[in-house]
Amino acid sequence: MSNNKRKMYxxxxxxxxxxxxxxxxxxxxxxxxxMKDDExxxxxxxxxxxxxxxxxxxxxxxxxxxxxxxxxxxxxxQIQEMENFFKDCPHxxxxxRKELSRRLSLAPLQVKFWFQNKRTQMKAHQERTENQQLRxxxxxxxxxxxxxxxxxxxxxxxxxxxxxxxxxxSFDEQQLRIENARLREEIDRISGIAAKYVGKPLTTYPxxxxxxxxxxxxxxxxxxxxxxxxxxxxxxxxxxxxxxxLPTEADKPVIVELAVAAMEELIRMAxxxxxxxxxxxxxxxxxxxxxxxxxxxxxxxxxxxxxxxSEASRESVVVIMNPMNLVEILMDVNQWSSVFSGxxxxxxxxxxxxxxxxxxYNGALQVMVAEFQVPSPLVPTRENYFxxxxxxxxxxxWAVVDVCLDVLRPSPVPRGRRRPSGCLIQQQPxxxxxVTWVEHVEVDDxxxxxxxxxxxxxxxxxxxxxxxxxxxxxxxxxxxxMASNIxxxxxxxxxxxxxxxxxxxxxxxxxxxxxxxxxxxxxxxxTTLSGSGGDDVRVMTRKSLDDPGRPPGIVLSAATSFxxxxxxxxxxxxLRAENSRSExxxxxxxxxxxxxxxxxxxxxxxxxxxxxxxxxxNSSQSNMLILQESCTDTTGSYVIYAPxxxxxxxxxxxxxxxxxxxxxxxxxxxxPDGSGSGSGPTMEGVSGGSLLTxxxxxxxxxxxxxxxxxxxxxTVNSLIKCTVERIKTAVVGTELx
Numbered sequence: 001m002s003n004n005k006r007k008m009y010x011x012x013x014x015x016x017x018x019x020x021x022x023x024x025x026x027x028x029x030x031x032x033x034x035m036k037d038d039e040x041x042x043x044x045x046x047x048x049x050x051x052x053x054x055x056x057x058x059x060x061x062x063x064x065x066x067x068x069x070x071x072x073x074x075x076x077x078q079i080q081e082m083e084n085f086f087k088d089c090p091h092x093x094x095x096x097r098k099e100l101s102r103r104l105s106l107a108p109l110q111v112k113f114w115f116q117n118k119r120t121q122m123k124a125h126q127e128r129t130e131n132q133q134l135r136x137x138x139x140x141x142x143x144x145x146x147x148x149x150x151x152x153x154x155x156x157x158x159x160x161x162x163x164x165x166x167x168x169x170s171f172d173e174q175q176l177r178i179e180n181a182r183l184r185e186e187i188d189r190i191s192g193i194a195a196k197y198v199g200k201p202l203t204t205y206p207x208x209x210x211x212x213x214x215x216x217x218x219x220x221x222x223x224x225x226x227x228x229x230x231x232x233x234x235x236x237x238x239x240x241x242x243x244x245x246l247p248t249e250a251d252k253p254v255i256v257e258l259a260v261a262a263m264e265e266l267i268r269m270a271x272x273x274x275x276x277x278x279x280x281x282x283x284x285x286x287x288x289x290x291x292x293x294x295x296x297x298x299x300x301x302x303x304x305x306x307x308x309x310s311e312a313s314r315e316s317v318v319v320i321m322n323p324m325n326l327v328e329i330l331m332d333v334n335q336w337s338s339v340f341s342g343x344x345x346x347x348x349x350x351x352x353x354x355x356x357x358x359x360x361y362n363g364a365l366q367v368m369v370a371e372f373q374v375p376s377p378l379v380p381t382r383e384n385y386f387x388x389x390x391x392x393x394x395x396x397x398w399a400v401v402d403v404c405l406d407v408l409r410p411s412p413v414p415r416g417r418r419r420p421s422g423c424l425i426q427q428q429p430x431x432x433x434x435v436t437w438v439e440h441v442e443v444d445d446x447x448x449x450x451x452x453x454x455x456x457x458x459x460x461x462x463x464x465x466x467x468x469x470x471x472x473x474x475x476x477x478x479x480x481x482m483a484s485n486i487x488x489x490x491x492x493x494x495x496x497x498x499x500x501x502x503x504x505x506x507x508x509x510x511x512x513x514x515x516x517x518x519x520x521x522x523x524x525x526x527t528t529l530s531g532s533g534g535d536d537v538r539v540m541t542r543k544s545l546d547d548p549g550r551p552p553g554i555v556l557s558a559a560t561s562f563x564x565x566x567x568x569x570x571x572x573x574x575l576r577a578e579n580s581r582s583e584x585x586x587x588x589x590x591x592x593x594x595x596x597x598x599x600x601x602x603x604x605x606x607x608x609x610x611x612x613x614x615x616x617x618n619s620s621q622s623n624m625l626i627l628q629e630s631c632t633d634t635t636g637s638y639v640i641y642a643p644x645x646x647x648x649x650x651x652x653x654x655x656x657x658x659x660x661x662x663x664x665x666x667x668x669x670x671x672p673d674g675s676g677s678g679s680g681p682t683m684e685g686v687s688g689g690s691l692l693t694x695x696x697x698x699x700x701x702x703x704x705x706x707x708x709x710x711x712x713x714x715t716v717n718s719l720i721k722c723t724v725e726r727i728k729t730a731v732v733g734t735e736l737x
Contacts, residue, residue: 078106086118090118091115091119092115097115247405251408256365262401262402263389265297266399267393276289277289288310288440290310301417308417311439313440315465317434318428319433320476323397331366333347333368341515342669344372344373345371353365354366356390361390363390365390366388369385371383371521375671376518376519377519377538377559378561380448381521388400388401397424398425399424401420402418402420402422404418416441416444418440421438423437438464439463449561451691460672461671473601476602477504477607481501483497493611499655502655502658503597503599514665514695525540527540536560539713550664558698558720559693559695561692563673563690567690568636568671571637575668583726584726591615593612594615595612597609597611608629613626625646626644629641637670644661670693671690675688
């Protein structure tokens with residue numbers, strides 16, 4: 001990108017922060033070449049039919065003379081438009097064909113024949129793919145049949161050692177033999193796929209050892225360098241698991257066996273009822289029967305280490321997305337991190353052992369690291385080193401499971417581990433999917449701050465309900481992004497669907513940036529500033545050098561978390577409403593806030609992207625634009641915003657690339673306090689309140705090499721405390737009145 005274009009995108013609205021300080025003191029298949037001949041044939045067929053229907057120039061008393069056929073080749077624009085329409089609607093009706101033909105200057109019959117030929121070609125391609133899969137499965141079954149016959153002919157009686165008949169085995173023994181054979185076959189299949197990474201066939205699988213390596217353990221914080229590790233995986237500031245060792249050749253058979261066993265456990269955990277999962281009359285959530293669990297899965301990854309507590313939960317939801325798209329999101333680390341940005345602080349795929357078969361993720365196996373968070377500096381993140389395994393079960397069911405690999409790098413002082421966790425995805429009518437999520441971890445939560453302890457213990461902080469709620473909300477958001485029309489309520493400054501999508505893409509980056517910087521990630525170095533009000537403010541600095549998505553210079557981040565005796569919905573509605581913004585936002589300086597654009601993101605009216613204009617009360621100051629996204633579900637809510645440059649926003653609204661619009665997002669994370677039963681903190685007899693995290697990012701110096709002054713830190717500290725006091729006065733006073 002040229003310097004002129006880059007300069008155009010850099011916002012000048014970040015100057016407002018300086019004045020503020022003074023105030024306070026999947027890839028789709030390309031069918032273009034494949035359709036070339038079919039387009040010619042469909043055009044020719046349409047032309048011939050049209051000529052057959054036209055007889056104005058012929059004498060009815062004369063024999064019709066054979067006319068020279070006229071051929072019409074579609075333009076590239078016409079082909080692309082019909083291709084795009086075909087993706088959404090492969091069977092257009094008469095009205096749609098007429099509208100398409102009018103728009104593309106084609107006859108309706110030409111459009112009809114093009115779609116017929118397109119469907120025929122897609123069907124033939126699908127049949128060829130299915131035939132190849134069937135032949136492969138047939139060959140495999142034939143080989144299995146021969147192997148089973150040989151095994152039966154060599155079977156011996158366990159009592160006398162003589163030949164045994166199947167009828168002599170007990171029913172339970174037969175079932176165990178069948179189950180063992182099936183599991184062994186599953187291990188053989190995946191190991192065969194992974195063999196090319198190992199470099200030799202994997203024919204034997206030892207039992208899982210208690211300790212397989214003497215290398216440094218997986219722990220929180222930094223590590224010393226050693227051979228074969230992923231060093232500094234997140235850049236100079238990131239030290240999240242930066243010394244995690246890559247899997248060795250000897251590790252890979254163990255990883256495969258772990259993945260297969262974890263998949264079996266996940267399926268049973270997702271489908272089982274009582275006595276594995278029991279209902280507590282005082283708690284609507286299901287509770288895992290630990291004794292029954294260890295009876296059902298005696299091997300697993302071993303007993304729970306001393307000092308850890310168990311968290312297990314299961315939730316189901318029906319989402320507006322088909323199973324294949326869900327699987328693609330889960331198996332792509334970038335998409336997964338983006339969709340679950342409020343939960344996944346950072347993640348990385350270390351090694352892909354298998355990409356799956358038949359062009360999808362069936363059998364995909366990858367080793368990953370991730371950091372899970374609650375949006376507050378007061379709750380330590382949970383680091384995980386695990387293998388992710390995806391498998392298709394039948395035609396309409398998929399499963400994706402994670403299981404920790406701590407058995408490969410045992411820690412003398414374990415801080416936590418993730419037992420088989422993941423989701424079962426079942427296809428539903430009309431492009432929907434039913435997702436059953438199981439989350440099962442063992443953790444040391446003693447470092448959690450007292451005000452968040454009830455939330456963590458309730459399971460809402462890291463449990464299955466939070467995962468499915470985030471997935472449901474993001475599926476609604478993605479459906480809104482894919483909308484091909486502009487709703488009446490979105491009229492105004494948004495005039496094109498391209499501008500709508502660009503604005504939503506910019507808002508998505510803003511939310512992801514906020515979530516990644518507000519938690520207690522190991523990549524962050526927070527400094528605590530004690531305040532007189534009892535709510536500590538934590539600050540940290542970042543240097544932005546060559547990131548087009550951030551303004552260059554020294555950025556100071558400040559965050560604080562505190563409890564409010566007000567329900568989360570009340571706090572959320574207050575913070576997202578433009579008419580109450582002047583009550584807490586010092587940046588608006590008492591000016592009138594007007595919503596210029598509104599994009600709905602789901603069923604709840606609070607899920608939306610807005611473009612706000614602050615009309616300054618001071619005539620000498622220019623107006624500013626604020627991009628804001630608000631989102632909510634039963635497990636938490638966010639209100640995230642950032643000032644944006646007017647010229648850059650005009651480019652976005654016209655469909656331009658939003659990636660080079662610099663943003664410094666600030667905002668709020670609102671969580672329930674987990675004390676719905678009344679056991680949590682109270683204030684004047686009010687229980688069941690909110691945990692509110694306030695986070696600001698301020699550009700304190702535009703020169704990246706400058707040093708941060710203590711005066712700037714003190715000013716930002718005063719700014720955030722002033723905002724907190726304003727919020728407390730507004731929402732608590734209103735609630736008590």
